[in-house]
Amino acid sequence: xxxxxxxxxxxxxxxxxxxxxxxxxxxxxxxxxxxxxxxxxxxxxxxxxxxxxxxxxxxxxxxxxxxxxxxxxxxxxxxxxxxxxxxxxxxxxxxxxxxxxxxxxxxxxxxxxxxxxxxxxxxxxxxxxxxxxxxxxxxxxxxxxxxxxxxxxxxxxxxxxxxxxxxxxxxxxxxxxxxxxxxxxxxxxxxxxxxxxxxxxxxxxxxxxxxxxxxxxxxxxxxxx
Numbered sequence: 001x002x003x004x005x006x007x008x009x010x011x012x013x014x015x016x017x018x019x020x021x022x023x024x025x026x027x028x029x030x031x032x033x034x035x036x037x038x039x040x041x042x043x044x045x046x047x048x049x050x051x052x053x054x055x056x057x058x059x060x061x062x063x064x065x066x067x068x069x070x071x072x073x074x075x076x077x078x079x080x081x082x083x084x085x086x087x088x089x090x091x092x093x094x095x096x097x098x099x100x101x102x103x104x105x106x107x108x109x110x111x112x113x114x115x116x117x118x119x120x121x122x123x124x125x126x127x128x129x130x131x132x133x134x135x136x137x138x139x140x141x142x143x144x145x146x147x148x149x150x151x152x153x154x155x156x157x158x159x160x161x162x163x164x165x166x167x168x169x170x171x172x173x174x175x176x177x178x179x180x181x182x183x184x185x186x187x188x189x190x191x192x193x194x195x196x197x198x199x200x201x202x203x204x205x206x207x208x209x210x211x212x213x214x215x216x217x218x219x220x221x222x223x224x225x
Contacts, residue, residue, distance in 0.1 A: 001024075001046045001116070002027075002028070002044060002045045002046050002047075003020055003026070003027050003028075003045065003046065003047050003049065003112075004027075004028050004030065004036070004039050004040060004047070004049070005017055005020075005027055005028070005029050005048075005049045006029075006030045006031075006035075006036030006039075006040075006048065006049065006051060006062065007029070007031065007049070007050075007051045007054075007078065008031050008032060008051060008053070008055055009051070013029050013031065014029075016049065016105075016108070017029060019108075023109065028045070031054075031055075032054055032055045032056040032057070033054040033057025033059065033061065033062050036048075036050065036057070036062055037057060037062045037065055040066050040071065040073060041065075041066065041069055041071055043071065045073060046116070047073070047074045047076070047115060048066075048073055048074070048075045049075075049076050049078060049112075050062055050063065050075055050095070051077075051078045051079065052077060052080075053079070059077055059079070059095075060095075063075055063077065063094035063095050064094055064132075066094060067130055067225065068132075068168070068225045070167075074116065075094065075096050075097075076095070076096065076098075076099060076108075076111055076115060077095035077097070077098050078099050078101060079098070079099075079100060094130065096115055097111050097114070097115055099111060129161070129164040129165060129167075130167075131167035131168070131212070131225050132225035133145055133146050134164065134203075134212060134223075136161060136164045138161075141157070143157070143160060145203060146205075148205055150203060151202070152202065153198075155180065155195060156195060156198055158180055159176065159180050159195050159196075159199065160199060162176065162179050162180065163199075163213070163221070163223040164223065166223070167223050167225060168222065168223070168224060168225060170219055170221070170222045171220050171221055171222065172220040173189045173219075173220045173221075174220075175220065176192045176220065176221070177189055177191070180192075180195075192220075196221055199213060200213055212225075
């Protein structure tokens with residue numbers, strides 16, 4: 001198992017590395033967010049331990065960039081921030097788990113084992129779709145924006161799942177129509193626009209919420225991270 005440790009506290013990074021190496025793991029260290037991101041995107045690691053506060057690029061930004069790139073990498077975030085809103089922000093950025101400093105090495109190892117099991121069993125890979133702050137749990141049949149559950153009708157769910165599976169890809173109205181309403185006759189292309197508007201209203205948690213569904217003029221729609 002190869003583990004990337006992105007931590008600017010060099011003493012702590014070395015301590016974590018020694019503990020993991022005693023457990024038979026290979027480790028690589030990065031002491032700033034820019035280097036950490038480059039290594040995380042290399043596709044050569046089985047898990048990443050990422051500190052929140054880093055020079056050049058913070059851990060939250062690193063996680064967002066990894067998820068936007070579509071890299072399937074378990075990420076455990078370390079931080080001195082223990083408030084609920086901080087934990088929510090860390091998880092919403094794409095981290096899979098969150099550990100508050102100071103922590104026991106035994107707990108770090110246990111959380112790493114749990115993350116590895118979840119990824120290997122497909123709980124995160126096949127059963128959970130992510131696009132930015134949106135998470136779709138297929139097993140639970142729930143859509144989340146952050147920690148808020150978004151209630152959807154069956155057709156809205158089918159459309160949202162299609163958008164989530166094609167995160168950051170442009171889908172034409174014809175593609176959507178053929179996928180969602182393939183077995184219905186006399187369905188007009190405007191039905192796509194109607195259901196997109198339904199989704200937009202449900203995804204808007206407050207007046208200043210960013211609209212994650214982008215209209216590509218003359219083509220169709222794109223769900224953006």
